[in-house]
Amino acid sequence: MKKLLPEGFREVSHGADAALEVWARDLPGLFRQAAQGMYALMGATPTRANSTSRTLSLFASDDESLLVAFLSQLLFLLEQESLLFTNIVLELQPGNLKATLEGIPPGSIQREIKAVTFNDLAICQEERLYRVSIVFDL
């Protein structure tokens, strides 16, 4: 079996929409990889413009809800403020996420993601890795 990198993501087949499998050694890493995977699904590539900072503070009842809230915020900021975040620093505590983000406008976006879903969403920890599968509505 091919050895997995300590952090990463890959697209997995889904009927009408798109899905990602994401893994990392800790929860902030998992969230960062999920963000990068989502941008990769969209075919969103950064330009060389000056970066802009944003901070986020999100609350939710569990880690899965925080993950959906975080990715949904990134989609919103990409659509409304044309910001693709290339540097993501996260602090995660139970029920609370704080993010410091550095973003630049995307060069192009190949594919629209309408939303991040809760479909079969469960973060699990196995063999010292956090893993999650995320289904996106296209």
Next chain:
Amino acid sequence: MTITLQAFNKINDYEWEIPADYRPDMRVPVRFFASRRLLEDALGDRSVEQAVNSTTLPGLVGRVAVMPDVHQGYGFPIGGVAATRYPEGVISPGGIGYDINCGVRLLASVIPLEAGQPYLEDLALALDQKCPSGVGVKGGRALKPAELENVCRQGSAWAVKHGFGEPVDISRTEAGGCLDGADPLSLSHQARERGQGQLGSLGAGNHFIEIDVVEQLFDAKAAAAFGLVEGCLALQIHCGSRGLGHQVCTDYVQSFQDAVRRYNIKLPDRELVCAPMDSPEGRNYLSAMRCAANYAFANRQVLAVHAREAFEQVLAGKVKNWHLRLVYDIAHNMGNIETHEIDGRKLKVCVHRKGATRAFGPGAPGLPEEYKASGQPVLVPGSMGTESWVLAGAARAMELSFGSCCHGAGRVMSRSAAKHAVRGEQLKRELEAQGIHIRAGSLPGLAEEAPQAYKDVSEVVKVVIETGLAKKVALLKPLAVIKG
């Protein structure tokens, strides 16, 4: 547990049912409308399991109905119809979908194919220029906050009042282009922000504008009522509530995660979250969902006017009558409060249609006068490059599927598989060789929508005809496709 063909009771060649005792958490049976081949396709992904999961919602009545174009979604399958008792039953945002009131609008013309053919490329270009499409694209007019609130309250009527269309367009739109009970206070700041810039835009993904020719008529009387003339051009617009609708569903699926705990509702998938319609959470979602639905009606109304302008720009002085007349505008992601007869009793229910079209039969309340005898037009777009169908709702749909029918061909291949199997450039060349003009914002996006990624729409339509959910009226062949 993997569900196999053995789980189904065969009712006839086109109806299959999983009984309510198949799994302990099921509240009602689930009826699939499918040929054996289409059912086997459905068993190839998780759509059957998702349909069974959807039978666990509190307050369901009758049965969950699944259309022949079913495919795997998230929470509900695409092609699922579920009715919950109003107001004590639940409403589930995932049972309606993120693109609230995604739907199809069909416009007919009396432009003969031979008169329009020389201008098809110019028409496609003009439509592309006048109807903004692509990822996150803005519409031509930014709405002020108060204007957005009026769009959300009034739907199509707002558009007509502001010069986008004719009063007759309103009566030829499902629900008159406006759901009552839409209060913009139920929208988040983000939903409002997204809605302000996007009215009159097509978006991306599987949304499209397509010029067709009416290839064949099957019911001359109904076709005449619908204004469809054999050999003449028609136009379809497929899109929804854009970012506003996506945000409404995102907001409420998120907030209902806590609501299900408060109301002690146990569900097999978190995407199925729901709240009782008579709870504060349920009322707020219903209101926000109606805002998004009205926004979508207005969006397609504005796009239709831009399409009419494109036809005028290209055809004025060259073709006798270039006018596009609205046949009908239908939703296929919607939650509607309707009255249906269930077990001999008339009940008020919330019909969740997720990738399913309302298909009211002859004489049903709410249909425009001119469609009362035929039943409402049911629009079934095929995959890109293949035929589309215009059907009419039939009485049996009222008995079997809460007045619902299929909404398209239905995917049979995942997007990633389609992208590996098909190259966008090659597909464009192949379609153009068949005489279909293509304007696409993204070639990989075009590949994802390749005809081979979809079921055969004729087989899907055959099922709804054989089961009596609808009647054939007309067959449309594509001539030009504009995609985001």
